[in-house]
Amino acid sequence: xxxxxxxxxxxxxxxxxxxTLLCAQDMNHEYMYWYRQDPGMGLRLIxxxxxxxxxxxxxxxxxxxxSRLKKQNFLLGLESAAPSQTSVYFCASRDPTVNTEAFFGxxxxxxxx
Amino acid sequence: SQKxxxxxxxxxxxxxxxxxLTCNYTNYSPAYLQWYRQDPGRGPVFLxxxxxxxxEKRKERLKVTFDTTLKQSLFHITASQPADSATYLCALDRxxxxxxxxxxxxxxxxxxxxxxx
Numbered sequence: 434x435x436x437x438x439x440x441x442x443x444x445x446x447x448x449x450x451x452x453t454l455l456c457a458q459d460m461n462h463e464y465m466y467w468y469r470q471d472p473g474m475g476l477r478l479i480x481x482x483x484x485x486x487x488x489x490x491x492x493x494x495x496x497x498x499x500s501r502l503k504k505q506n507f508l509l510g511l512e513s514a515a516p517s518q519t520s521v522y523f524c525a526s527r528d529p530t531v532n533t534e535a536f537f538g539x540x541x542x543x544x545x546x
Numbered sequence: 547s548q549k550x551x552x553x554x555x556x557x558x559x560x561x562x563x564x565x566x567l568t569c570n571y572t573n574y575s576p577a578y579l580q581w582y583r584q585d586p587g588r589g590p591v592f593l594x595x596x597x598x599x600x601x602e603k604r605k606e607r608l609k610v611t612f613d614t615t616l617k618q619s620l621f622h623i624t625a626s627q628p629a630d631s632a633t634y635l636c637a638l639d640r641x642x643x644x645x646x647x648x649x650x651x652x653x654x655x656x657x658x659x660x661x662x663x
Contacts, residue, residue, distance in 0.1 A: 437589075464649060475655030476590070476635065483649050491650065523589050525651070529641040533578055535651055537589030 435459050439524050439538035446514045446545045454509040454541050456524030464527050465507040466491075466535070467499060469520040476523065482507055514545045549573055550638050552654035559626055560662055567621040567657045569636035578639040579612055579619045583632045584656065590635055594621075626661045633658045 440455045456465065467479040478491030482501040496518060498510045507526075511518060521542050525535040553568040569579065578597055582590035596603045596612040596619065603610045609622040623630050633656040640648045 466651065468653075473655070476653040478650060478652070481650060489649070525589075527651075533595060533639050533641045534580065534592035535582075535590075535637075537591070539589050540587070 437524055437526055437536050437538040439522075439541050441541060442539065443542050444544070446511075446543065448514060448516060448545060450514050451510070451512050452514065452543075453511075454522055454524075454543075456507045456509070456526075456538060458505055458507075458524075458526040458536070460526060460528070460536065461504070462526035462528045462536075463504075464529065465501065466525045467497070467507065467509045468523045468525065469493065470523060470540075471520050479509065479522075514543075516545045519543060519545045550636065550652055550654045552634075552636060552657045554657045555655070556658045556660070558660045558662060561626060561628060563626055565623040565626050565630070565659055565661070567634050567636075567659070569619040569621065569654055571617050571638055574638070574640060575614060575617075576638040576640055577642045579610070580637040580639055580651070581608075581610060581619075581621050582635040582637065582653075584635060585632050593634075595639070623659075626659075628661045628663050631659055631661050 437458045466481045468476040477493045480499040482488045485504040488499045500508045521540050524538040527535040549572045551570045578595045580595040581593045584590040596610045607624045611620045635656045636654045638652040
């Protein structure tokens with residue numbers, strides 16, 4: 434059982450480049466989340482989804498877009514990367530109808546130079 | 547908006563002692579308060595949750611209390627071991643409520659626990 438898998442694990446981007454981070458879960462969870470974690474700032478919610486085809490903004494959505502075309506996948510896009518988006522990104526999923534704990538991926542370390 | 551604070555950025559304790567971590571929240575009443583452990587370079591891992599109508603929850607050497615009047619949760623690790631060294635995160639969970647934040651998990655900044663042999 435793979436749980437939550439994030440791709441890629443590491444990436445270096447130049448300012449202005451674009452990229453997509455992929456999150457895949459095999460637990461049939463309805464809810465999926467994208468967080469960023471920075472030193473001293475904790476985990477901050479970027480966007481989330483409560484089901485296939487739905488997305489919503491979290492605390493820090495600017496500069497990011499998301500899509501949930503399939504229930505098992507949640508994509509996070511950076512259209513024009515900025516150094517301020519250097520961070521570790523975590524994806525999580527959960528199913529509140531079963532239990533409310535969240536399962537996290539291993540993270541993607543992104544550096545924008 | 548919801549606000550959640552973990553009072554200490556870092557906590558050092560001697561092996562064998564009880565570690566107590568604090569989580570305070572404002573503005574909204576959560577349905578659940580969750581606790582996670584995070585090791586360096588890894589994603590958070592769920593440990594325990596406590597419901598709003600529960601005062602205390604235990605799991606092996608872990609104990610969580612929840613005081614909705616004080617808007618505070620305490621997380622205890624008894625007989626601490628060096629292997630307990632990690633960052634511990636608390637999270638507000640409003641599952642079952644309508645309105646703002648009802649689908650979200652809002653995390654505190656975490657407390658880095660170091661257990662000294």
